[in-house]
Amino acid sequence: METLNSFDGFGLGLRTVHFNDYLTREIPVDFVEIISENFMIEGGRPLRVLDAVRERHAVVMHGVSMSLGSAGGLDPDYLARLKALAERARPLWISDHLCWTGVDGFNSHDLLPLPYTEEALDVVCANIRFAQDFLERPILVENPSSYVAFSQSVMTEWEFLRALCERTGCYLLLDVNNIYVSAVNHGFDPSDYIDGAPLDRVRQIHLAGHSVNGDLLIDTHDHDVPEPVWRLYETVRRRIPEAAAMIERDDNIPPLGDLLGELDIARAHTPRNREAAA
Amino acid sequence: MTLVALQRAFVAALRDGERRAPAFIQGDASTKFGVYHNAYRARLRDALRENFEKTWEWLGDSRFDEAISRYIAACPPSSWTLADFGDRFAALLDGLYPADPEVGELAWLEWEMHRAFIGADAAPARAETLGDINWENARLRFVPTLRLRPVSTNAGAIWSALAAGETPPAAEALPASAALCVWRRDLRPSFRTIDAREFMALRTALSGVSFGDLCKLMSAGREDHQTVVEIGSTVARWLADEMITEISAQADEFPG
Numbered sequence: 001m002e003t004l005n006s007f008d009g010f011g012l013g014l015r016t017v018h019f020n021d022y023l024t025r026e027i028p029v030d031f032v033e034i035i036s037e038n039f040m041i042e043g044g045r046p047l048r049v050l051d052a053v054r055e056r057h058a059v060v061m062h063g064v065s066m067s068l069g070s071a072g073g074l075d076p077d078y079l080a081r082l083k084a085l086a087e088r089a090r091p092l093w094i095s096d097h098l099c100w101t102g103v104d105g106f107n108s109h110d111l112l113p114l115p116y117t118e119e120a121l122d123v124v125c126a127n128i129r130f131a132q133d134f135l136e137r138p139i140l141v142e143n144p145s146s147y148v149a150f151s152q153s154v155m156t157e158w159e160f161l162r163a164l165c166e167r168t169g170c171y172l173l174l175d176v177n178n179i180y181v182s183a184v185n186h187g188f189d190p191s192d193y194i195d196g197a198p199l200d201r202v203r204q205i206h207l208a209g210h211s212v213n214g215d216l217l218i219d220t221h222d223h224d225v226p227e228p229v230w231r232l233y234e235t236v237r238r239r240i241p242e243a244a245a246m247i248e249r250d251d252n253i254p255p256l257g258d259l260l261g262e263l264d265i266a267r268a269h270t271p272r273n274r275e276a277a278a
Numbered sequence: 279m280t281l282v283a284l285q286r287a288f289v290a291a292l293r294d295g296e297r298r299a300p301a302f303i304q305g306d307a308s309t310k311f312g313v314y315h316n317a318y319r320a321r322l323r324d325a326l327r328e329n330f331e332k333t334w335e336w337l338g339d340s341r342f343d344e345a346i347s348r349y350i351a352a353c354p355p356s357s358w359t360l361a362d363f364g365d366r367f368a369a370l371l372d373g374l375y376p377a378d379p380e381v382g383e384l385a386w387l388e389w390e391m392h393r394a395f396i397g398a399d400a401a402p403a404r405a406e407t408l409g410d411i412n413w414e415n416a417r418l419r420f421v422p423t424l425r426l427r428p429v430s431t432n433a434g435a436i437w438s439a440l441a442a443g444e445t446p447p448a449a450e451a452l453p454a455s456a457a458l459c460v461w462r463r464d465l466r467p468s469f470r471t472i473d474a475r476e477f478m479a480l481r482t483a484l485s486g487v488s489f490g491d492l493c494k495l496m497s498a499g500r501e502d503h504q505t506v507v508e509i510g511s512t513v514a515r516w517l518a519d520e521m522i523t524e525i526s527a528q529a530d531e532f533p534g
Binding site (some may be wrong): 037040041042043044045046047048065070071072075077078100102103104105106107108109110112115117119120123147148149150151152185213214215216218 | 306309325354395396
């Protein structure tokens with residue numbers, strides 16, 4: 001599998017409410033991330049907007065429906081549509097989540113958690129290899145946020161991710177908020193995660209906010225990035241100097257100017273930028 | 279327990295109306311599994327509320343949420359895209375509200391307008407560039423987003439009022455048979471309520487018959503000349519409305 005070069009920069013997700021901003025003025029981002037499924041359509045305005053945005057910005061594709069953890073394997077029709085979109089969008093890379101979305105033809109449209117077992121590792125590796133062969137490129141796999149743990153698990157999530165990268169040559173999209181959310185929900189130290197994850201495989205970083213629901217944190221992507229996540233991000237960036245970092249906001253989406261302001265905070269929290277400015 | 283067995287058990291618990299965590303979940307299983315149990319329904323509910331915003335407003339929260347619950351139970355999502363969830367919602371409403379046919383008709387219109395928004399692109403034919411046409415053999419090709427449904431109510435007027443933020447008219451039966459016709463003009467989904475005769479002409483033209491045969495089929499009980507004028511005028515309207523992509527005299531240019 002080919003080597004995927006790093007892309008160092010700061011970006012935002014391309015959301016419908018901001019289409020006109022992108023069409024009418026220069027937006028100071030180094031790349032935009034699209035939700036693949038929102039553009040895996042036959043035609044109409046979203047694709048027209050994507051074409052225009054692609055003329056000005058680098059694009060990365062981020063999916064929610066590949067279902068890499070599905071015991072039943074991947075959907076070739078889905079992959080064919082994804083590949084067709086990639087030929088149009090010419091992304092830096094394609095990513096999806098370490099999760100499964102359904103079984104036996106049912107799709108929950110949620111990112112469901114996996115038990116970290118040897119069998120699950122074999123399944124996910126086989127699915128990643130199939131996707132990479134089909135798409136003719138390495139993919140990025142994102143660490144999920146999760147709310148349950150399984151009695152069957154025999155390894156940690158970061159051990160699972162390391163094995164995935166070693167066996168398949170895939171890369172990682174590291175979601176710092178997801179590490180924090182899962183650490184609180186499952187009671188592990190996020191430093192252990194960062195120490196154990198194969199950070200040399202990280203090509204992209206997600207930053208997001210979450211909600212508090214009793215003792216659980218919920219990965220809702222509807223708030224600003226909170227202080228503990230910024231602190232964790234700084235720790236991560238000391239270890240990963242080059243990566244594509246972005247704010248991921250999917251709900252309660254503010255005006256684009258607010259997100260650009262939050263992206264400036266991300267720049268300021270990136271140690272390399274701060275040292276350069278000093 | 280194999281992975282597939284675990285995933286089947288997880289999904290069964292997810293779809294169960296009662297929130298019961300599978301035994302293999304560790305810790306405070308009910309609360310933690312409840313996050314997924316709730317999120318599954320909330321995500322589907324939000325998708326239907328977004329795609330059927332006007333139907334929701336027309337029905338009100340209580341009746342709409344009841345319809346959502348029935349739909350989730352009857353038509354669990356199977357497509358890779360959430361955008362497909364709702365493709366049978368109008369049919370469910372037809373069954374739930376047989377005495378209020380405007381409900382299902384309004385939902386059908388909303389759904390098809392959303393589908394048209396992301397439907398395949400097609401450049402419309404321009405009347406001024408058509409040149410000489412042998413109309414007897416001419417066949418019409420329509421935009422791929424074109425959809426038709428017979429209607430018995432003023433669902434179109436209700437949709438328009440709700441879209442404009444106005445108080446919608448009361449539901450009422452149309453005085454004569456009619457249909458809704460949905461398509462996309464450039465990037466904008468459009469619709470018209472058409473009478474039964476235009477509906478018949480459009481359905482017949484969509485089947486691929488020639489203009490000459492279309493006129494013959496539509497002329498039953500009328501003077502041929504009168505029908506040609508009428509259908510010619512109708513086709514001119516379809517052209518002006520950007521519903522037609524091509525007019526060709528070559529039958530073999532339209533495979534299938």
